[in-house]
Amino acid sequence: MRGFLTLHLGRTALFLVTCTSVLAVFLIFLFVVREAMPFLAKFSIKEFLTSTAWYPEAVPPKFGTLALLVGSGYVTIVSIIFAVPVGILAAVFLSDIVSMKIRNIIKPIIEILAAIPSVAYGFFAVMVLAPWMQEKFGFSTGTNALNASLILAVMALPTIISVSEDSISAVGRELREASYGCGATRMETIFKVVIPAAHSGIIAGIVLGMMRAIGETMVVWMASGNAAQIPSPWWDLSQSVRTLTATIAGDMGETEKGSPHYRALFAAGLLLLVIILCLNMVSEYFLIRAKQAGGKR
Amino acid sequence: MRPGIRIAIDKIFTVVAGASVVCLCLVLAGVLGPMLWRGGSAVAFKGTVEFRKMQLVLFGRGDEDKIAAESRQAEIARAKIYSTIEKFKGGIDSEALIDKAKQIYRQFGNDLRQTDRTAEEVAELRSVTRQIRDRLESAFASSNAAEVNESLAYVLNFKDDPRFKNTSAAGLIGLAEQYSKDIHGINLAERQRYYQEIRQVEDILTELLGPAPGTATPALMMNRFGATRWDLAQKLLGQLCWYEEWIKQGPGQPMVKRLTPRSQRFAGTEIEGLFIYIQKNLPEMLKPKPTFYWQYFIDDSTPGHYFGGVGPEILGTLLLTILAMLFVVPFGVISAAYLVECASDNLVIRIIRMSINTLAGVPSIVFGLFGLAFFVLFFLPLFGAPSKGCILAASMTLAVLTLPVMIRASEEAIRAVPQTYKEASLALGASRFRTFVKVTLPAALPGILTGVILSLSRVAGETAPVLFTGAVALGPVPKSIFDPTRTLSYGSYDMAVGDKLAAMVPHNQFGMVVTLVLLILCLNTVAIILRSRMFKKLAGH
Structure with missing residues (x-):
């Protein structure tokens, strides 16, 4: 009886500790919403999402986050365009082309790339890359969308590589050997058999990389130039943009606690959280599919 | 398609894929190289007599008589200029x-x-x-x-x-x-121009050699000494010998910089020869010596990090990370143990797992907002502590941030322990709890340690969560965990973007960020080595 009790009590205690993560997620939501609530109740949410005018200190203040949202999306998409080809090729190279020995050398390099803190990347962007770009390409400012996107691409790469490599490796030998048996070259095998079979995992990796890029603060704050505008023409990467994260980080230090500006920043944080959650669900969906696909084989 | 072409395309593909990995390595070298090179010069450089004087005044380091003798010699060489x-x-x-x-x-x-x-x-x-x-x-x-x-x-x-x-x-x-x-x-006829330009020369000389003898000691520490480093002195020498002008080319066009030798500007006067004299005798005036300034890592700094090192920043970073680890390790390990040993695949566990994944995806800036709203504005006042950013709030925020990393690493480590270990222990009649504590945990310990070190390195580099919860750019060394602190991460940001004074000392800007990067690289290397050794051991080699 005593053993039974201790077992169950112990289990319950362990369970409660394990629930900290749930509690943490709950508290994060609760407190961000709590601080943002007065703003959401008072200001029009439609204007918050569709206006491009972010003038929080004007009279009356204007809180339109569209330009910031576009800025976030802009640098994220450009960085993903840079990162995906390199990431998938690198993943394929590591899983299918090189020997275990070389792989064991390259893996730590990717890990180090992931370990370098974002503020160090931001520092590099401002102090090294920006002056170089300004001089080399004659941009009016070195801190622009291109600079931020390049650095974000480097930061998203390790995530993309490791998740896609896992799922590419999980594609069984049988599939590959069947393809080789039909006379396909390695490239044909990879593009026509392996990558289609591993697509769920690769997509999950890309989405996770996007999450990293959208949520990244220091790099975009330091490297993107912080001008709240929608780039026009849209392909001109040498313009400054401003992202949601950079706005929160940059403005919070200057606001008074409880002011509409402060509340608006929490609302922006909530918006960011919702975007990330949606992306998270997408990545979860693809990860589960990847797992199931792996299980079937 | 002909087989030859197919094979050629295949070869090209292999090369391209290889190139992408080479590109990664180049990026790593391109990011770390310039930073390490320039940051290294914060510690190893050619220090001048001004540096030794500064060390003596600020930190009481060095032999007073020797430095006095040295600066007397330098004064003799400088006397002609004045x-x-x-x-x-x-x-x-x-x-x-x-x-x-x-x-x-x-x-x-x-x-x-x-x-x-x-x-x-x-x-x-x-x-x-x-x-x-x-x-x-x-x-x-x-x-x-x-x-x-x-x-x-x-x-x-x-x-x-x-x-x-x-x-x-x-x-x-x-x-x-x-x-x-x-x-x-x-x-x-040129007297007015001479007058202005000689003032300029004097200003540069003050930066190069320190305040002229006989003038009052400046109030700010940064103005009390000349060029403390030989590279800085070289830069100032360039400014001294070359007169810089910005010339308008025409309406609407950017101005163009033009350099003329300053000796030309003073042609025919006694000053003309002075520049060659300074160029020739600068080593005697400043007495550069190779210096290894290891105290950079323990010294406090003057405002704007003009002189001194990153001691308080390192201390603050270590305090934050270690405190965060103290909070997160018990929760992380227990959660992992429960998820591996006790949990079956039901709805509750799925919710827990989803929460962990969500937590891992939450952007760091949102953790900053959460830390501000929960720990600073709600939690601390609950216990009567002042509601302001402090080490405690920041480290708790960081602990929440790193919880998923910790749980995942520990889970992986516990799962990696072979089933046979547990079965052997259970067969000997040990209870499940006893088995876990005495057998599984020790075997998984290196893996858990790896997780701890990786979390440490992540926490040490995070900036956004501590922005509003306890990091400051300038401030005294914290006396308790209820004080805010300087950190390497926020310091790196501030020196790169916020601080105008810091732009005058690029070696210190790079020194700060390199200290952070090196700290994190060391932690990661230890983690990588530990992990590979653990996997070898568990695989039975």
Whole structure:
């Protein structure tokens, strides 16, 4: 009886500790919403999402986050365009082309790339890359969308590589050997058999990389130039943009606690959280599919 | 398609894929290389005598007598510069000269009152002296050589006048003599320009060699010493020897920088040769020596990180990370143990797993907002602590941030323990709890440690979560965990973007970020080695 009790009590205690993560997620939501609530109740949410005018200190203040949202999306998409080809090729190279020995050398390099803190990347962007770009390409400012996107691409790469490599490796030998048996070259095998079979995992990796890029603060704050505008023409990467994260980080230090500006920043944080959650669900969906696909084989 | 082409395409593909990995390595080298190179110069560089003086004054380091002897030697080499400039200025600084003449005249007037001369004598002397003074002033102010010479000649007529012998008015004539010597070789028409440019030269010299002897000690520490480093001195020397102009090319076009040798700007004067003298003798004036300034990692710094090191930042970062680890390790390990050992695949566990994944995806800036809203504004006041950013709030925020990393790493480590270990223990009659504590946990410990180190490195580099919860750019060393602290991460940001003063000391900017990167790289290397050793051991090799 005593053993039974201790077992169950112990289990319950362990369970409660394990629930900290749930509690943490709950508290994060609760407190961000709590601080943002007065703003959401008072200001029009439609204007918050569709206006491009972010003038929080004007009279009356204007809180339109569209330009910031576009800025976030802009640098994220450009960085993903840079990162995906390199990431998938690198993943394929590591899983299918090189020997275990070389792989064991390259893996730590990717890990180090992931370990370098974002503020160090931001520092590099401002102090090294920006002056170089300004001089080399004659941009009016070195801190622009291109600079931020390049650095974000480097930061998203390790995530993309490791998740896609896992799922590419999980594609069984049988599939590959069947393809080789039909006379396909390695490239044909990879593009026509392996990558289609591993697509769920690769997509999950890309989405996770996007999450990293959208949520990244220091790099975009330091490297993107912080001008709240929608780039026009849209392909001109040498313009400054401003992202949601950079706005929160940059403005919070200057606001008074409880002011509409402060509340608006929490609302922006909530918006960011919702975007990330949606992306998270997408990545979860693809990860589960990847797992199931792996299980079937 | 012909097989030959297919194979060629395949080969090209292999090369391209290889190139992408090479590109990754290049990116890593390209990011770390310049930063390590330039940051390394914060610690290993050629220090000048000014550096040793600064160390003595700020930190009481070094042999006082030796440094004094060294700086005396340097002073001797520098003396020529100051005397040359002083002399040159004697010819061109007309305001100072006029002031001097006026002062002498006033002094003479006072002196006259004390002597026993008659009123008429005094009046006459006064009028003569006033005339001398006026002519002298016009000589000082004029830019016409003939006019100047005429005025000077007039003044010098009185040289042997017995009335002025041994009186203070003789100073006026001395002034005139000195002036006629000084302006020898100076184009008087350029006097105004000379005056401005010599001021510029003096400013650069102050930066290069420290305040000129005889001037008051500046209030700010950063102005009290000359160039402390040889590379800085070289840069200043360039500024000193080359005059920089921005020239308009035309309307609407950007200005173009033009450099002319400064000696040309002073052509024909004594200053012309000074620049070559400085160039040649700078090593003697500054006495550069290879210096390894390891104390960079323990020293406090002056405002703007102008002098000194990153000691408080390292201390703050370590305090934050270690405290965060103390909070997160128990929760992380217990959660992982529960998820591996006790949990079955049901709805509750799925919710827990989803929460962990969500937590891992939450952007760091949202953690910052959460830390501000929950820990700073809600949690701390609950316990009567002041509601402001502090180490405790920041480290708790970081602990929440790193919880998923910790759980995943521990879970992986516990799962990696072979089933046979547990079965052997259970078969010996040990309870499940006992088995976990005595068998599984020790076997998984290296893996858990790896997770701890990886979380440490992640926490040490995070900036956004501590922005509003306890990091400051400037401030005293914290006395308790209820004080805010400086950190390496926020310091790196602030030095790169926020601090104008820091832009003048690029080696310190890079030094800060390199300290952070090195700290994290060391932690990661340890983690990577530990992990590979653990996997070898568990695989039975």
